[in-house]
Amino acid sequence: MKVLSVSTATNHLSVALNEDQTILVEKGEPDRHNHSEHLDPLINQILTDQQLKLSEIDRFAVAIGPGSYTGLRIGVTTVKLFASILGKEVVGISTLAALAASCPDEDTLIVTGIDARNDNYFAGAYVNGKGQPSRVIADGHYHITTLLEAIGRYVNTERIKQVIFIGSGFKKQEGQIKQLGLPFRYGSDDQNLIHAGLIGKLALTAQPVDPDRLLPQYLRRTQAEVDWHHKTGQPYGPDKDYVEEV
Known part of the structure; x- marks a missing residue:
């Protein structure tokens, strides 16, 4: 099974391609705060180097949190889009579980x-x-x-x-x-980074979900949600109200 995995949960951007338990390639860009500009080119570079098309990926995986609110939305929205358009499987992996896998x-x-x-x-x-x-x-x-x-x-x-x-x-x-x-x-400096290759390994035994049901797991409300709640007095909505639908 070919798994393309992504982590945009922190300022360390990581993308990997796995073949079953083997990490074929993993590329990362440390100290990035604009993942929306760098994620797609990094994915394209990996696919080009491996002479693969996106349609040849069997399963997509992404770190769903905790982590940066903006970063998580970028990663989750990207794999949701890929899985929906291509009719592929998608799984979400805890950022903390990915760290533990090291x-x-x-x-x-x-x-x-x-x-x-x-x-x-x-x-x-x-x-x-x-x-x-x-x-x-x-x-x-x-x-x-x-x-x-x-x-x-x-x-x-x-x-x-x-x-x-x-x-x-x-x-x-x-x-x-x-x-x-x-x-x-x-943990060592390397262990303290989130590696997409380890996400890919965990993804092999994770349960695929409907792309529309894949949501970030923030573990805490964003400040914008808290401010909105205090200002309006309205109850918090479900997470899907704050995530772009694809």
């Missing part, structure tokens, strides 16, 4: 997160099982204290030898992390 270690709690500022994180925790990460602490928006409490409860009931923190912003919490009383380490 760590093959067993007996390790893999905590993945994206710095959401003010000691808050979009985060979750995973352990490896059956060849891929399995979620044991739900993806969510956590204050660091709440996240570490959840980690502490889990490691007290399971055979965990160490904890690895992968993603952004964890090193500044080292004082609190040490209070867990467990060996821990941080």
Whole structure:
């Protein structure tokens, strides 16, 4: 199965082509904030280099969040469009699960997160099982204290030898992390990036969805939604009200 995968969740743009479990090619552009200009050319470059047409892709995959609100919409809308026009399968993969897939270690709690500022994180925790990460602490928006409490409860009931923190912003919490009383380490610079090739591997066992039902998973309301709610007094609408339909 040929899988074309995309991550626009952070400022690191990543696109990959997989053949089953093999990552044929992965290209990334770090520190990009205008993914809408660079995503399509990067996809075209990969297809050209591999002498493939977009119609020859069997499944599209995309990081659906958490992450940058604007970035997620760009990636999700792009693969929705491809899948709808070509009649292909499409899957959404948690950004945090993609980060966890970079760590093959067993007996390790893999905590993945994206710095959401003010000691808050979009985060979750995973352990490896059956060849891929399995979620044991739900993806969510956590204050660091709440996240570490959840980690502490889990490691007290399971055979965990160490904890690895992968993603952004964890090193500044080292004082609190040490209070867990467990060996821990941080992800490498490469692990802390979201790799589309790993998204492609996770996509092989993910359940395809109708392209119209593929939505970003922000895990927190945008500031524009919050302001609108306070101004109008109207209830929040479903996520599809804020995502371009294709």
